[in-house]
Amino acid sequence: MFVHRSMTAKVITIGKQASLLEAKELMRDNNIRHLPVVDEEQKLIGVITDRDIRGAMPLENVRLPDFCKKMEVVTQLKVGDIMTPDPITIGPHDTIEDALLMFEQKKVGAFPVVDGQGHLKGIISVRDILRAFTNVLGIGQPGTLLCILMEEKVGQLKKIVDAITEEGISFGSVLVARYWDENKRAVFPYLLTNNVMRIKQKLKALGFELLDPMEWYIDQLPSHEPKG
Amino acid sequence: MKRTGYLYDLRFLLHDTGPYHPECSERLQAIHRGIEAGGLLPLVKVIGAVKAEIRRIEAVHDPSYIRRFEELCLCGHRTFDFPDNQMCQETYEVALLAAGGVIEAVRQVMAGEIDNAFCAIRPPGHHAEVNQAMGFCYFNNIAIAARYLQDEWKLARIGIIDFDVHHGNGTQHIFEQDPTVLYYSCHEHPTFAFPGTGRSFEKGVGPGVGTTRNWPILPGQGDDEYRKLIETDLWPTFDAFKPEVVLVSCGFDAHEEDDMSDIRLTTGGYSYVMQQVVAIAEKYAGGRLVSVLEGGYCLARLPELARNHVQILLGEEIPG
Ligand SMILES: [Zn+2]
Numbered sequence: 001m002f003v004h005r006s007m008t009a010k011v012i013t014i015g016k017q018a019s020l021l022e023a024k025e026l027m028r029d030n031n032i033r034h035l036p037v038v039d040e041e042q043k044l045i046g047v048i049t050d051r052d053i054r055g056a057m058p059l060e061n062v063r064l065p066d067f068c069k070k071m072e073v074v075t076q077l078k079v080g081d082i083m084t085p086d087p088i089t090i091g092p093h094d095t096i097e098d099a100l101l102m103f104e105q106k107k108v109g110a111f112p113v114v115d116g117q118g119h120l121k122g123i124i125s126v127r128d129i130l131r132a133f134t135n136v137l138g139i140g141q142p143g144t145l146l147c148i149l150m151e152e153k154v155g156q157l158k159k160i161v162d163a164i165t166e167e168g169i170s171f172g173s174v175l176v177a178r179y180w181d182e183n184k185r186a187v188f189p190y191l192l193t194n195n196v197m198r199i200k201q202k203l204k205a206l207g208f209e210l211l212d213p214m215e216w217y218i219d220q221l222p223s224h225e226p227k228g
Numbered sequence: 229m230k231r232t233g234y235l236y237d238l239r240f241l242l243h244d245t246g247p248y249h250p251e252c253s254e255r256l257q258a259i260h261r262g263i264e265a266g267g268l269l270p271l272v273k274v275i276g277a278v279k280a281e282i283r284r285i286e287a288v289h290d291p292s293y294i295r296r297f298e299e300l301c302l303c304g305h306r307t308f309d310f311p312d313n314q315m316c317q318e319t320y321e322v323a324l325l326a327a328g329g330v331i332e333a334v335r336q337v338m339a340g341e342i343d344n345a346f347c348a349i350r351p352p353g354h355h356a357e358v359n360q361a362m363g364f365c366y367f368n369n370i371a372i373a374a375r376y377l378q379d380e381w382k383l384a385r386i387g388i389i390d391f392d393v394h395h396g397n398g399t400q401h402i403f404e405q406d407p408t409v410l411y412y413s414c415h416e417h418p419t420f421a422f423p424g425t426g427r428s429f430e431k432g433v434g435p436g437v438g439t440t441r442n443w444p445i446l447p448g449q450g451d452d453e454y455r456k457l458i459e460t461d462l463w464p465t466f467d468a469f470k471p472e473v474v475l476v477s478c479g480f481d482a483h484e485e486d487d488m489s490d491i492r493l494t495t496g497g498y499s500y501v502m503q504q505v506v507a508i509a510e511k512y513a514g515g516r517l518v519s520v521l522e523g524g525y526c527l528a529r530l531p532e533l534a535r536n537h538v539q540i541l542l543g544e545e546i547p548g
Contacts, residue, residue, distance in 0.1 A: 140424075142310075142355075142397070142424055194355070
């Protein structure tokens, strides 16, 4: 669950003296949108994005002489002139949950990963986080999702896990979530099997309620809570 | 009345999945009992299984996969690739018989000896990948039949309709780049059901974009949803594709009483679905249709579902 396990370590970088056109080509050739800017010691000094470059380019619908004049200025520009200095970074031992929350708050598409000495170690993008969470959910592997309602008391989850384990079924993941009834929890084990018939019957026999997944909308949860 | 073939062979019962496995030989016996009790046996042409030639299997699966299956089976291994796939020493031979039986049914339809056929086989096939057994499936029977139709009968447009409640990941992946095979699947939404593929954005790859089509069905839905998808999506898709033959991955596990899924198709709903599928074959493929059993685990309902299925193939009225 650490950033260094999910980041792209072979990161493509650029120096601050490089031209905008160089940066643009580097992004295009590697199909990336963020370039960390580093000094000679591989220390991070900024970030330049495809949006920064587009913003610096003259609009194409201006009159030709103006366009040419602006283009002349642009060709003189260096990466260091338009990069974001001191960008928001993340550490290799921060967790992917940290990264998830930072992405949500900071509204950027990627964070350079920097160690305690300021050296660039990699880059982590929204896409890397999505891949990590797809793995965590286990949904890349064939399986079946069960939706179980349990009472919020000690030992209930263990009963479920034990019943599933006794059937010799492997877990892809288990999510536990709130339910409208405050004394209950919804449990969503993702089981790596097609064979869910017996475990469903067994859980019912143990007194668990199998939820109709359609009655469980995460997005609707607040509207069911008492208003206050 | 149509000349309908019915593939059934006692050797299919030899594939032993051990105690408590839903994909058990009782399923097939229940299906056969329903067809027999419905008085349909004298009306159909019973087809016996024949072992598939290995080259037919190799048209879909890697030779190394086939060898691995055979060796594990003969060495007495009880599972293959996943614990789901329980097997016994006969499983490999039975799987060859199932695939070969389907090829024979297809051959008879193409040769005009029969009009259509229902293949009551096991093990099922639609989850089997080129290199991997999955979801109780070892050889992808329907894919093997489709390749046989391409290789031997030079068909240029083969339509596959998969109404098993689970997505036929194997069949989709085998043909996702092939524009000459239309794979159409409706199944319980992959967020809830095995195997987790078959989302609506999966539409084929490269030259095959457009000839893979998935309609995921949310838990709790039933007859109305099937009617909607058939009218608004299945028909237009097949109207555009115009198949020369229709192959059906026939799973009875979408039935409301089948515990393997959360879909609530009724017995009457199943008849409606099959009548529409037959009508599609009638309109574009001269009635040529071969239905191949996949899942379906409710032993109490399988007899009536199978009986109705065969009656529809025969062109008989189904009592509502
Ligand atoms: Zn199924």
